[in-house]
Amino acid sequence: MIQKLLLPTLLFFLIQSLCAQNVFNSTAEHNADFKVFVVDREYKADLLVFKVDRAYKAKDNVGLWYFTDAEYKADISLFFVDRDYKSDLKIFYVDREYKAGWRNENKKSELNIPTRE
Structure with missing residues (x-):
């Protein structure tokens, strides 16, 4: 029972932190x-992502990600899977910052994720 409640809550906070964060590309799924x-x-895609070149540019903007070179510098650690059905979130990299944001409104509302106004 607790596990059924814990997983959606944990998923909500993880997704919320993904909106605009410093991220680390983990080489191990379990990490x-x-x-x-x-x-x-x-x-x-559920989320359109634009890679920024400075950590401060990622703050408070949906879909703007800064990839750190060390896990301790990251707000969240990601593992990139090779099949869509294995993922928690599907992303697409865009070529312009203004394009970043939620594409899948169902996913956004299901998880109650804030968007850029």
Whole structure:
């Protein structure tokens, strides 16, 4: 019973922290907070992500990610999976910062994730 309540709560906080954070690309699935799959088309994504070149640029912006070089510097650790069905979140990398944000409104509302106004 506790496990059924704990998983959705944990997933909510992990996804919320993914909105704009310093992230670390983990090489081991068991060390990662979250499993992510990169889709090949924008329409398939839950979240459109733009990689920023400075950590301060990622703050308070949905879908702006800064990849750190060390796990201790990261807010969250990600593991990139090779199949979409293994993932917790599907992302697509965009080429412009203004394009970053939620694509899948169902996923966003299901998890109650805030968006950029």
